[in-house]
Amino acid sequence: MLFRPLTERATLHPLEPWQAAEFAALVDRARPHLAPWLPWARSITDQASAHEFLQRYADAQARDTGRIYGLRLDGNLVGGTLFRVFNAVSGVCEIGVWLAPEAEGQGLITRAVEAMIDWAVHERGMSRIEWLTVPANHRSQAVARRLGMRRDGVLRQAFPLGGERYDVEVWSLLAAEWRGVATPSKATT
Numbered sequence: 001m002l003f004r005p006l007t008e009r010a011t012l013h014p015l016e017p018w019q020a021a022e023f024a025a026l027v028d029r030a031r032p033h034l035a036p037w038l039p040w041a042r043s044i045t046d047q048a049s050a051h052e053f054l055q056r057y058a059d060a061q062a063r064d065t066g067r068i069y070g071l072r073l074d075g076n077l078v079g080g081t082l083f084r085v086f087n088a089v090s091g092v093c094e095i096g097v098w099l100a101p102e103a104e105g106q107g108l109i110t111r112a113v114e115a116m117i118d119w120a121v122h123e124r125g126m127s128r129i130e131w132l133t134v135p136a137n138h139r140s141q142a143v144a145r146r147l148g149m150r151r152d153g154v155l156r157q158a159f160p161l162g163g164e165r166y167d168v169e170v171w172s173l174l175a176a177e178w179r180g181v182a183t184p185s186k187a188t189t
């Protein structure tokens with residue numbers, strides 16, 4: 001289980017269904033910032049829908065197929081991270097992230113994802129960490145780049161959101177690259 005101090009003021013901890021009201025309040029206040037990129041920032045509109053979302057991750061965690069974490073700054077929930085996909089059989093997982101605007105620009109997500117990758121690679125023996133983003137999401141790409149990920153390629157119009165379809169960039173990091181025993185494999189860009 002991952003519970004990690006990230007800085008003197010920030011922690012990463014499991015986010016559970018009983019915290020649905022707090023999660024719903026965060027989504028509500030950060031919605032304009034999150035909704036352009038995250039489908040659930042549109043569908044979580046109250047405590048019940050937040051609970052359903054967190055329960056799905058609690059069930060996934062029980063099956064070892066997904067996990068969700070909250071990020072606190074001075075005790076307040078300001079963001080989070082998740083293993084949207086966690087396949088211990090194939091050794092592949094996918095990480096997703098979000099922050100309220102006031103918590104951006106401090107390296108909190110980079111630190112949180114470093115902790116997740118450490119856990120996935122060193123404790124769980126995962127081989128490949130994936131990161132999916134739309135081409136217009138430059139802050140998301142900057143995090144992936146900062147973590148040493150490389151862009152594998154583009155899934156054309158793979159992501160439906162708000163009645164439109166968007167290309168999806170797939171970024172990845174291999175366990176050997178994280179351990180520093182291999183240089184990043186050749187990327188498309």
Ligand SMILES: CC(C)(COP(=O)(O)OP(=O)(O)OC[C@H]1O[C@@H](n2cnc3c(N)ncnc32)[C@H](O)[C@@H]1OP(=O)(O)O)[C@@H](O)C(=O)NCCC(=O)NCCS
Nearest residue numbers: 034037097098099104105106107108109110132133139140
């Ligand atoms: C994507 C998102 C989480 C990135 O947040 P972020 O604040 O840029 O990322 P980090 O927390 O890693 O912070 C990085 C910033 O902190 C700075 N920083 C300060 N100290 C740092 C440190 N020790 N380590 C790394 N970065 C540090 C970096 O320079 C960078 O600042 P910059 O944006 O001015 O270049 C955020 O923009 C967000 O929630 N967006 C909306 C939802 C979203 O798009 N989710 C992803 C969908 S794919």
